[in-house]
Amino acid sequence: MNQKHTSINSVGEFGLIERIRKICASVPLPPEIGEKIVLGIDDDTAVVRPSEHLLQLVTSDIMVEGVHFDLTYTSMEHLGWKLLVVNLSDIAAMGGIPLHAVITVALPAKISVEMVEAMYGGIAKAAETYRCAIVGGDTNTSLGNMTVAATVTGEVSESWLKLRSGAQPGDRICVSGDLGLSHAGLKILLREKERYLSSPGKDEFKPNLTPYTVAVTKHLAPRARFDVAQKIAGREWVHAMIDISDGLASDLRHICVRSRTGAHLDIDKLRIPEQVGTIAAELGEEPMDFVLYGGEEYELLFTVHPDAVGDIEQVAPEVSVIGTVTADAGKIELVRNNEPVKILTGGGYDHFRK
């Protein structure tokens, strides 16, 4: 092989996606096909117009055993539920509602028919909860790990479509619920797994999860926030929206990059949920790191016109205002009483850097 070998680690997930985006965008297509793409690889979902009367959303997520889930502490029901929810959350963050899902799975020999049925039970439960039809897929063997993927389509009306690129300096930054819990829950699951593995009597081992139910549940069975998204997406004062899958700092950066803005996050407005406090203290870690960098929250992060702070409190009281969009492109800063505390660089989860 004379070919150059650049490790994916060295360019990172977002570097790799940028290269893929270029290749996909360079495909010469006839205009009647090209004009059906409203937005390609650029946001939570692609936006297409397959017919004059339909603005459709398309999103896809793949989950790999050992990377995204661990069958020692993830039930097949939870796995199925989460697979669909992470995709639905992307639809919610665009202001859309789901239409159809297709599921593909690669199954190693250790997976039984009952386990597959349990997983599809979890998928079916999410489909029922969020009103999404499962219409197809593909099943195959895997020689290695279990891999599951879903593609979900949705629809959105033109005026409800909310992109990452819509933030404007002065906008207030809002978030739909508590942050840091999913990561805290993961930390507890990993600790209990360690205890299990080093326990002499494995059959008698009982994990200690009860005090951490809120955090563990948020990690294993997150919600898609259509409840909030559908109340706000129709409002013109909502300018930009994303769901928090990589972490607050990282997903706020996605908004800032696409909108060519910066942001101030007010440290006193960033609530530390009770179980995040408890868990961070037990583990000797900084709870604010969980809030800023913890991924897989699937809360909505969005920006609103500064005059709309009263509106948002009325329309969606579960939302907190946590900061302000600035004109200082690319600079994301923690502030207290408008005084700088810390500049946030990088942060968030990149699957290819460790």
Place this chain on the structure above:
Amino acid sequence: MNQKHTSINSVGEFGLIERIRKICASVPLPPEIGEKIVLGIDDDTAVVRPSEHLLQLVTSDIMVEGVHFDLTYTSMEHLGWKLLVVNLSDIAAMGGIPLHAVITVALPAKISVEMVEAMYGGIAKAAETYRCAIVGGDTNTSLGNMTVAATVTGEVSESWLKLRSGAQPGDRICVSGDLGLSHAGLKILLREKERYLSSPGKDEFKPNLTPYTVAVTKHLAPRARFDVAQKIAGREWVHAMIDISDGLASDLRHICVRSRTGAHLDIDKLRIPEQVGTIAAELGEEPMDFVLYGGEEYELLFTVHPDAVGDIEQVAPEVSVIGTVTADAGKIELVRNNEPVKILTGGGYDHFRK
């Protein structure tokens, strides 16, 4: 674990899909969502009506390293090409044309940025050839094998939609090209891999592929037969259609099961391509087995009204008429001069039975 553990092997791929279908079909959905599904897990693609003015096709395929491809003899360009083509072939077999594709990949550390770019180069080439826009996807790490999946949407007009279930007794069975080549090509690639692995000077090893180019190319870089599909799908005399991914016998069975018919295959009409003959002779195997059971051909298998044999010869001269649909539900028979030669049972590729 008190749960029952039924191995997937014991129910097979189609048994598993049947169980999954039941779970997905049982999801209670409001009528405005349910009525948008024209056809769920039942054919080459799902058929949905996301808006009044659009009949949309959705299909998904996952390909796993070591199961569907082997990086010792599959280039990344070929892998990308084939990933998209196997999905596009399903769209072709419904009578549709492609709209949009999303690609998900799980990449182990051995895969370089250049390899990923080469794979997307192959995907892009297929997208350009068959006029399909790549609009999104997901990239992730894998701790085990490489896994790639694609979901493709397409559109079809109501009268062009061709299902597996439309065959009628008396219909003539047609196929769009040569069969058995892909499997023959795979056998050669596997033989050369064995020779490579047992070769003392690996760096100097040169695989002997030149005499088998047609077969090897059909395996590594199959075509999606829109060229034929788009000439015939608009004709009312075409009753049922499928693409040959599992093998002629197996995919004909899919048509028969859905149409509640049987079939006669005329052994004298089943052409043995030259390289299938050569390769089978070299390997000491029966060439007709390649034609009947070889998978991954991506040719179109379809049935036409008996009066339309002249029409098909005129419209699509590359098509062969190879048999007749019978009323004998589920019985697929090889015949010669209308005399039975052999009843075909099972056959074709099932990913979970070995």
